[in-house]
Amino acid sequence: MNIDISELGEVYPDFRVAAVTCCNLRIDEQRSEELHDVIASREEEVRRRWVGVEMGEIPGIKVWRDAYRRFGIRRGSYRSSVERLLRNCVNERALPPINAFVDVYNVVSLTHVLPAGANDLSCVKGCLCYRYAAKGDTFHDLADSGEPVDNPPNEGEVVLADDEKVLCRRWNWRQDSRSLIQPTTREAVVVIEDNGCGNIEAAVDDLVDLLGYFCRADAAITTATAEDPRLELRQPAPA
Numbered sequence: 593m594n595i596d597i598s599e600l601g602e603v604y605p606d607f608r609v610a611a612v613t614c615c616n617l618r619i620d621e622q623r624s625e626e627l628h629d630v631i632a633s634r635e636e637e638v639r640r641r642w643v644g645v646e647m648g649e650i651p652g653i654k655v656w657r658d659a660y661r662r663f664g665i666r667r668g669s670y671r672s673s674v675e676r677l678l679r680n681c682v683n684e685r686a687l688p689p690i691n692a693f694v695d696v697y698n699v700v701s702l703t704h705v706l707p708a709g710a711n712d713l714s715c716v717k718g719c720l721c722y723r724y725a726a727k728g729d730t731f732h733d734l735a736d737s738g739e740p741v742d743n744p745p746n747e748g749e750v751v752l753a754d755d756e757k758v759l760c761r762r763w764n765w766r767q768d769s770r771s772l773i774q775p776t777t778r779e780a781v782v783v784i785e786d787n788g789c790g791n792i793e794a795a796v797d798d799l800v801d802l803l804g805y806f807c808r809a810d811a812a813i814t815t816a817t818a819e820d821p822r823l824e825l826r827q828p829a830p831a
Contacts, residue, residue, distance in 0.1 A: 593716070595814060598821035599723040600750065603662060606655075606788030608817040610796045611720065613713075614780045614809040615828050620692040621775040627692060627806055631699045635681050638702055643682050647675060652705030655787045656764075663724070663750050665762060673764045674707045693773050696802045697782050704795035706784050707764035709752075713779040715771035718755025720781065720825070722763075725751045731758040732769045740769040752783070781825065 595611050623631075647653050656672035671679075677687070677698060687698050693710065701708035725745035733743035745751050745761050752760040760767050764785055773780055782799060786792040796813055803809035810828035 593713075593719065593825045594822060595720045595816050595825055596822045597722045597816045597818070599721070601818040601821055604659060604787065605818045606786075607659075607722075608786050608792065608815060609722065610784045610786075610792050610813055610815045611825055612782040612784070612796060612799055612803075613812045613814070613825050613827055614782065614803060614807070615778065616808060616810050617693065617778050617780060618808045619773070619775045619777060620806070623689040623692060623695055624806070627695060630802075631687055631695065634699050634703050635686060638678065638681050639684075642678065647679060650678070650705065651789045653678065655789045656707065659750075659763065659787050663748060663763075664746075665749070670762055670765055672707050673709065673766075674701050674705055677702045678705065691773065691775050692806050693777065693780065693803065696806055697799060700795055700799045700802065701784070703798065704784075704790060704792075706786055706790045706792060706795050708782060708784045708795075708799070709760055709764060709767055710773050710780050710782040711759055711767075711771040712773055712777045713781055714777075716754045716759070716781070717757075720759075720783075721753050723751065723753060725749045725753075725758065725761075729753065729758050730756075731761055733761075733766060734769045 600607055653675050697708045697710055725747055729745050731743050732740040750763040751758045784795050800811045812826035812828045814823050814826045816823050
């Protein structure tokens with residue numbers, strides 16, 4: 593399986609993405625007390641750092657607002673996933689428990705102010721591609737109803753897609769329902785995205801450590817950049 597960001601390089605030369613391939617996962621459905629304590633501690637650190645600071649003044653938020661404007665997103669209701677996490681945190685709204693894997697990558701995203709998302713690899717077909725949406729693209733949106741709703745992307749918006757469907761709309765706004773991480777997931781790929789502001793290496797190291805500890809993940813890292821935009825995903829070494 594490959595990852596390809598080449599279509600975005602001309603407009604977004606600073607964009608790079610680390611794809612962390614994980615296998616042999618054991619995902620707890622409930623958040624353990626130990627993971628709860630890790631998350632609570634980090635949330636408190638984030639509040640101390642950012643409370644009272646305007647969202648648009650936080651470098652890791654500003655770069656994504658700027659990127660969204662470049663492909664036509666003007667409405668404040670469409671914000672990057674990391675902005676939603678950070679806004680909730682500083683407003684004393686805790687990360688909602690989903691499952692151990694999702695909880696880990698969410699708290700890594702919050703800690704490092706970098707968008708992150710994940711897909712069950714058994715549901716991904718062909719190449720992982722960051723590109724502009726085109727006519728005929730499909731997207732199944734869970735929205736607020738809890739039931740998938742057909743909500744195709746607008747032509748020209750940035751999406752993450754595989755060979756069959758859009759996996760994430762508006763770059764990192766909302767994920768398709770067909771490749772969500774579940775407790776039954778055994779192989780997954782996490783993407784951490786950097787648009788010119790952030791320490792993606794530290795975020796990846798943090799993610800690999802936490803997923804190894806809380807989900808028993810074996811992991812391998814592939815980083816695509818404008819200079820090296822098409823790569824085969826590295827696979828974890830056999831145990």
